[in-house]
Amino acid sequence: MLTSADLQAIGLTLRVAALTTLILLIVGTPLAWWLARTKSWMKRPLSAIVALPIVLPPSVLGFYLLVLMGPQGPVGQWTQSLGLGLLPFSFSGLVVASVFYSLPFMVQPIQTAMEALGDRPLEVAATLRASPLDTFFSVVLPLCKPGLISGVIMSFAHTVGEFGVVLMVGGNIPGVTRVVSVQIYDHVEAMEYADAHRLAAIMLGFSFVVLLALFTYNGTRRKGVST
Amino acid sequence: MTVLTKLSKAGAIAIAAVLLSAGSTHAEVAHVAVASNFAEPIKALAISLEKTTGHQIKVTLGATGKFFAQIKNGAPFDALLAANAETPAALELDGFAQPGSRFTYATGRLVLWSADPVLVDGKGDVLRQGKFRKLAYAAPKVAPYGAAAVQVMENLGLQTLLAPKLVQGESIGQTFSFVFTGNAELGFVAMSQVLEGGQLKSGSMWEIPQPLYNPIAQDAVLLKRGANNPAAQALMALLKTQASKDLIRSYGYAP
Secondary structure, three states, rough: OOOHHHHHHHHHHHHHHHHHHHHHHHHHHHHHHHHHHOEEEEHHHHHHHHHHHHHHHHHHOOOOOOOOOOOHHHHHHHHHOOOOOOOOOOOHHHHHHHHHHHHHHHHHHHHHHHHHOOHHHHHHHHHHOOOOHHHHHHHHHOOOOHHHHHHHHHHHHHOOOOOHHHHHOOOOHHHOOOOHHHHHHHHHOOHHHHHHHHHHHHHHHHHHHHHHHHHHHHHHHHOOOOO | OHHHHHHHHHHHHHHHHHHHHHHHHHEEEEEEEHHHHHHHHHHHHHHHHHHHHEEEEEEEEOOOHHHHOOOOOOOOEEEEOOOOOHHHHHHHHHHEOOOOOOEEEEEEEEEEOOOOOOOOOOOOOOOHHHOOOOOEOOOOOHHHHHHHHHHHHHHHHOHHHHHHHHHEEEEEEHHHHHHHHOOEEEEEHHHHEEEOOEEEEEOOEEEEEHHOOEEEEEEEEEEEEHHHOOOHHHHHHOOOOHHHHHHHOOOOOOE
């Protein structure tokens, strides 16, 4: 059914999405915690920056990444001085772009869960002489599990569905930057509609199943199933 | 009240006069799909069209293959300036274009270009030496300049050597942006993208000799939707004038 090129694109897409989600979990959780607890004036500007990818066209992000990561751009000169070479047209470049692109989808659900927590669990933990770090790992994270799971599912799915940014900084290299969405685009461009249909149907099915799982999970939780 | 009616009458007459005068010049607008490589010349041609006839064209730039699919699916274009001869012919065959309106408006030339002023030599040896990270070309299935680039690599016997370094732009316009920003050190682009007034704008280039690829005959065609659009017809006529041919040549197209 699927060609080897299609399978390669699917494998690459899953790898990009998995790595992006892992990085976002590590970076996004402390960021969400800071945003949830801070009284600083920085909170609103930072929240706005985190939310930017929701409203920015991918072409804007793609264009800036191409210019900034290029050999003349500040990011490009920095990556070259570190001996990493240049990010566009590479797997790592795709992951970096995806981390920016899916950031709000990880941070926002976690931040919402943390804000809903309130001060009480933290005060209780403090009276029991738990250190802040201990409190974070043994009280905050377990209580915020639904937010974390939503963040992971949403950022994974959002990265799988990425297209515009990849088209602009990817260079369409098989096995390196040719993800499923770009592969579908290529099939349509070349008028290979049967090939496009097969992959598009898989994407549609995947997206539906992911969202159904997410809503089912959130629904059963709200019914008061004990955590 | 009578003053008001007089005023409104006067107003109506004034509006009618404006409408009539606008109608008498028959200034029309045509929507034209133009291959990315022709971005610069079409700007100059649009200005001269408006000066000489008053007609305006609205230009959409893109890859020829994409326009083919869009036009077949009812995209509202009056004319197509393609990057090849096959697409206009296919559109005529499928009944989307005016029969007999096809003609070659430009012959495209492929160059190997770098934003670095010393990287590309006059013989293309840089391709063999491989002292670069990435080489950009346009998607060969949809962009004729990309197909020509593949011919060049095959005829030089370098496709296996170059394969790991290739990056693909979805149109010749995007391919140029990869090279212009330096993300790809080298790229196969249209000569029209790097020349201005017959001079190389910046960087370094190799004019690829003709035996290495088939000439890229670029045909224009009047589409069914624009068959009776005076602006589209005027553009077709303008493209055939000697002045336009000279102008197009100065942008890096073969005579």
